[in-house]
Amino acid sequence: MLNLQKIEAGYGESMVIRNVNLQVKPGQIVCLMGRNGVGKSTLMKSIMGVIKPRSGSISYHDRDISSFPPDRRAKSGIGYVPQGREIFPQLSVEENLLLGLEAAAGGRKKLPDSLFDTFPVLRQMLHRKGGDLSGGQQQQLAIARALASGPKLLLLDEPMEGIQPSIVMEIEAIIESIKRNREIAVLLVEQSLEFATSIADYYYVLDRGTIAAEGEAEHLSEEQVRKHLTV
Ligand SMILES: Nc1ncnc2c1ncn2[C@@H]1O[C@H](COP(=O)(O)OP(=O)(O)O)[C@@H](O)[C@H]1O
Ligand SMILES: [Mg+2]
Known part of the structure; x- marks a missing residue:
């Protein structure tokens, strides 16, 4: 691959x-x-x-x-989460995620529901500014943004x-669930x-x-x- x-x-x-x-x-x-x-x-x-x-x-x-x-x-x-995350602190969680969609092949327009099954905390925080999230939540946001476009390689x-x-442990669990599905x-x-x-x-x-x-x-x-x- x-x-x-x-x-x-x-x-x-x-x-x-x-x-x-x-x-x-x-x-x-x-x-x-x-x-x-x-x-x-x-x-x-x-x-x-x-x-x-x-x-x-x-x-x-x-x-x-x-x-x-x-x-x-x-x-x-190919989805990429750089070291040190690099989300947009001034944009809302939703806006950060929508930016991830821009990379989608075939022009996916809507955030997939499955994204919020994986990251329930982000659903609750959709309208918060990225910069107001805790470090761990920002990391989840960075991973969710990379997954929003439906990559085959992360x-x-x-x-x-x-x-x-x-x-x-939550981030480990996310990687484990990616492994179980074997789609990425x-x-x-x-x-x-x-x-x-x-x-x-x-x-x-x-x-x-x-x-x-x-x-x-x-x-x-x-x-x-x-x-x-x-x-
Ligand atoms: N933007 C940069 N400009 C110049 N040197 C860099 C830059 N980024 C990293 N380096 C150098 O490249 C080497 C490898 O860095 P890096 O790839 O970040 O290592 P690692 O991720 O394994 O810790 C280091 O010596 C680092 O100082
Ligand atoms: Mg490094």
Whole structure:
């Protein structure tokens, strides 16, 4: 479904991502792990087209999307929740969600009811300003906005970061329900080893910009964790 081949990316003179090959299959939950600063967010931005890779190819459903701008990637069915959420604080919850619809392929016009089954708290808060929501509610809003357009691949960059434990469980439950339905594939940047191994089908460990380890999530070994993930 998503296939990265030999991706190199960075900022200005500095190269951050080197020779990365990565695949996500339909319905799969893939976890991207690695210490702070190794390039996880840079790789997510490259997939979404927010930054342009220096070389390599990105294909989605066997189509090369490397030259597509971010909005066209979104229309192709890729949803993206950047690290640190980035909702519009001055807009209402409803307006934030409607902006997510703009990316919908085939021009979906109405917010799907199922969205509020997944995020009941947002239904109650439709007319509040995004900025007045708690951190955890803003994260739910950011995920709901990405889901509003009906993506087939969801990119989630550290969705649990800086969120209180009770909401972490709610967000975990959302990812678990996505996994149960198997209609949306997820590429998840996640630091919690416990959650990653409990939910992911497959994992990649990024270390200094290259893939240092990968495999079935159930086989993520203590040794790999010690070598690549502990500070
Ligand atoms: N906008 C930017 N301009 C220049 N350098 C950046 C920018 N964003 C990130 N970097 C650098 O790229 C490297 C990887 O960052 P990032 O992809 O955010 O890592 P991670 O998400 O794994 O913590 C870091 O050295 C960081 O300082
Ligand atoms: Mg990051």
